[in-house]
Amino acid sequence: MKSLGSRLTVWYVVVVMATMFGALLFGHWLLNREMMKGIDLLNKAEFQEIPMRADAGSRDLSQAELLSRVAQEAKLDAALYLFQVRSANGDILFRSENMGTGVLPPNPSGIPTWTCNCESVGPVRVSEFREGPLKVQVASPLRSVDRLFRSYVEVGVIMLGMVLVVSIFFGLWLKRLALDPIRRIQQTAARISADNLSERIPAGAGNDEVTDLARLLNQMFDRLEKSFFQLWRFAGNASHELKTPLSIIRLQSEKLLMQGSLSVAQQESVQQQLESIARLTTVIEKLLFLARSEVGAIDLNLKTQCAGALIKAFSEDAVVLCEEAKVELVIAKNIDTQATFDAALLRQVLLNLLSNAIRFTPAGGQITLSSWTRENRWMVSIEDTGPGLPPSTVEEVFEPFVRVGSGLSTASIAQDGAGLGLAICRSILLLHHGEIRGENRDPGPGLRVIFDIPCELAAQPARTPAWVRSEQYAKT
Amino acid sequence: MRILIVEDEQKVAQFIKRSLEEVDYSTKTVRTCAEAHDALADSPYDAIVLDLGLPDGEGLTVLKEWRANGFSEPVLILSARDAVHDRVKGLNLGADDYLAKPFSMEELLARVRSLLRRKLDKKATVFDHHGIRLDLVAHTATLGGHPVDLTGREFALLEVFMQNQGRVLTRSLITEKIWDSHDELDANLLDVYMRRLRIKLAASPDEQVFKTIRGVGYQMI
Numbered sequence: 001m002k003s004l005g006s007r008l009t010v011w012y013v014v015v016v017m018a019t020m021f022g023a024l025l026f027g028h029w030l031l032n033r034e035m036m037k038g039i040d041l042l043n044k045a046e047f048q049e050i051p052m053r054a055d056a057g058s059r060d061l062s063q064a065e066l067l068s069r070v071a072q073e074a075k076l077d078a079a080l081y082l083f084q085v086r087s088a089n090g091d092i093l094f095r096s097e098n099m100g101t102g103v104l105p106p107n108p109s110g111i112p113t114w115t116c117n118c119e120s121v122g123p124v125r126v127s128e129f130r131e132g133p134l135k136v137q138v139a140s141p142l143r144s145v146d147r148l149f150r151s152y153v154e155v156g157v158i159m160l161g162m163v164l165v166v167s168i169f170f171g172l173w174l175k176r177l178a179l180d181p182i183r184r185i186q187q188t189a190a191r192i193s194a195d196n197l198s199e200r201i202p203a204g205a206g207n208d209e210v211t212d213l214a215r216l217l218n219q220m221f222d223r224l225e226k227s228f229f230q231l232w233r234f235a236g237n238a239s240h241e242l243k244t245p246l247s248i249i250r251l252q253s254e255k256l257l258m259q260g261s262l263s264v265a266q267q268e269s270v271q272q273q274l275e276s277i278a279r280l281t282t283v284i285e286k287l288l289f290l291a292r293s294e295v296g297a298i299d300l301n302l303k304t305q306c307a308g309a310l311i312k313a314f315s316e317d318a319v320v321l322c323e324e325a326k327v328e329l330v331i332a333k334n335i336d337t338q339a340t341f342d343a344a345l346l347r348q349v350l351l352n353l354l355s356n357a358i359r360f361t362p363a364g365g366q367i368t369l370s371s372w373t374r375e376n377r378w379m380v381s382i383e384d385t386g387p388g389l390p391p392s393t394v395e396e397v398f399e400p401f402v403r404v405g406s407g408l409s410t411a412s413i414a415q416d417g418a419g420l421g422l423a424i425c426r427s428i429l430l431l432h433h434g435e436i437r438g439e440n441r442d443p444g445p446g447l448r449v450i451f452d453i454p455c456e457l458a459a460q461p462a463r464t465p466a467w468v469r470s471e472q473y474a475k476t
Numbered sequence: 477m478r479i480l481i482v483e484d485e486q487k488v489a490q491f492i493k494r495s496l497e498e499v500d501y502s503t504k505t506v507r508t509c510a511e512a513h514d515a516l517a518d519s520p521y522d523a524i525v526l527d528l529g530l531p532d533g534e535g536l537t538v539l540k541e542w543r544a545n546g547f548s549e550p551v552l553i554l555s556a557r558d559a560v561h562d563r564v565k566g567l568n569l570g571a572d573d574y575l576a577k578p579f580s581m582e583e584l585l586a587r588v589r590s591l592l593r594r595k596l597d598k599k600a601t602v603f604d605h606h607g608i609r610l611d612l613v614a615h616t617a618t619l620g621g622h623p624v625d626l627t628g629r630e631f632a633l634l635e636v637f638m639q640n641q642g643r644v645l646t647r648s649l650i651t652e653k654i655w656d657s658h659d660e661l662d663a664n665l666l667d668v669y670m671r672r673l674r675i676k677l678a679a680s681p682d683e684q685v686f687k688t689i690r691g692v693g694y695q696m697i
Binding site: 351 | 485487488491556564576577578579580581582627628629647656657665668669671672689690691692
């Protein structure tokens, strides 16, 4: 049994059933004891009636007289009692007729009352009394007692069944009561990721163990969130601090180049230097964007506009890029729908995805762009006929600094912008409360990247806690 | 033409000053918001180059103040910050143009020139250069009298070059004018369009209209 919940339920049911069973057993024992005591009393009273029938005063009865009185008594109470008289050496002197062929075994010595089995009568309760040298046994058949205990067991079994059902029910209820707060913690904790570190587990006002746990976890998330934001702020400030010295390097190099007094080899070096500065600037710019978007410092220029128009405008450039790469571009569908988004940013997403697709599609391949709506979300997919991705890396490629396909030449890595392109796509979509994911085409080969955003995007809720926004993030 | 340079980074300020003076603008450099206030109170300027992060305050705050006080001369913002984001903010607050660090001096000159020109004259609508004729009103382009079929983007690209004949145009300046953002640089979209434009506008295979300046941009000869 794996889950704590089911174990809790089973244990509860087992304990309840064991307790109930024990109580029934104890009740059985107690009832039996009381019944036997009562029968023993009755047997004794019956025995005492025997001499009283003759004359109460005389105790010295002859053996024959006693036997005849016992026989008389046996006849009178034949329906209720069995009588048997043994001599001192154990011979049976008298047996009441209602015993049939049965014989009452002698009581074990020192035990005046016991229960034994009498042939042809069944279980009987036997009391043995001494009358001079004779042993008189008075026995009551236990037929009616047996019936009583049979009904007791029947009722007991029915009750056990009912208690089983009820205890399972209460066990489940108990499990819910005990584990629901934990499940809530579990669900919230699972939801909390780098993208919504500001979410917290709802902790009640109570003072119990679970609430304490929730509070502790929340404190941990606070610390986690803080260090996460510090990390991004560091990245943001660092990339920003790099730009001014970079300006000076660039201006110096440019000046050298424009003065025109350099040899061809020198010109080449300076040009390479300028190209590297441009590449570095692009990386810094992207890092800065990611950093700002992670700490919620990007203001979207949201407008409700036609999604189809964006795709159409984009495809104008997309066709040119695809033609250049000798790849066919197919706009499979482009639904005219209204959506709320920042057109410049979504255009950047489309361009990043298209550049990626082009890079991995061999000449003569095909790239398919589709745009449609589902459940009030605007969906866009870009498919290529490239090699696709190993399944293990399909998720990873949206993380910063993960490059699609590690065996690429440095030239294409430079174009890729150090593996930040897809991470930027993801952060733009997160800003739009959207999602992006990649999957290998089936049948392949090829990669399909799908993103979607809600058609109606309400005013942007704060993604970051107040303390982050209140601090001046970028100091120029 | 007098230009005020508000920049706290000494080296950057010197570069700008020297370059602007080389093309016969007179300049003054100041390092703080307070100094900028005093300089403006002292004498009039035709344009301002304004860095956003100053030791004693925010460039944007100063700009807002100036605009509120009726200062209407063109302002070019220089910033080391997030290109897209601050650009929108700066332009909203009354800046006329925006340049992100690290910038190219050619680009700064081009932008200053265009700001001052905007102030002075009306734009031409017909351009002639090397047998290429571009009519902005009729939206036609001809090469040696024969019409050239250009797409919308190609036409816009040619227009930018025709307006800046002989000048080096940086990649970011061109993409900003055509696509209104810098992101297209990633996809090499500009190079692709330049290649197409060259093919369409080449009078003969040996004669090139556009010159590539590696690491900087393009120039229409």
